[in-house]
Amino acid sequence: MPHPGYQPQPSGITAVLAVVFGFLCLGASAWSIVLLVQPLVGGCGESCFYGPVGVALVTEVVSSLLILIGAILLLARKTAGAILLAVGGFIVVVQAGIGVVMALTYGVMPLVPILGLLVALAMVVCALLPPTFAYTRKRVATGYRPY
DSSP states (O other): OOOTTOOOOOOOHHHHHHHHHHHHHHHHHHHHHHHHHHHHHTTOOGGGGSTHHHHHHHHHHHHHHHHHHHHHHHHTTOHHHHHHHHHHHHHHHHHHHHHHHHHHHTTOOOHHHHHHHHHHHHHHHHHHSHHHHHHHHSOOOOSOOOO
């Protein structure tokens, strides 16, 4: 039994899971950006990027940057990283929710948007859990301890 003043070290598992889910979201976002830019390469031209496609492209890029910066900061034990991951994940949750509704509207099986929604939700939950913030507040000792 530990002594009364003992406090266990905070586990970084929730932070690591948030980063892993963040990189999964980044992979999906990269694929979505490729699919959104594809009309420009196909000869549709600049007119394809006005309206909903342009909004989707901009929000996809913004959420990807937030998730990337948040994942890097969380790996560096910065609290801002967890917050950026949560904000970027919330944007992805909204986008995936819209994707599910659109797929159901057109009678398509929404498997990919549902998977994206689940991964983004898992990332947001892991990023906002108290152990993640405890992990970012715990400072790692620098240097060597004397004997």
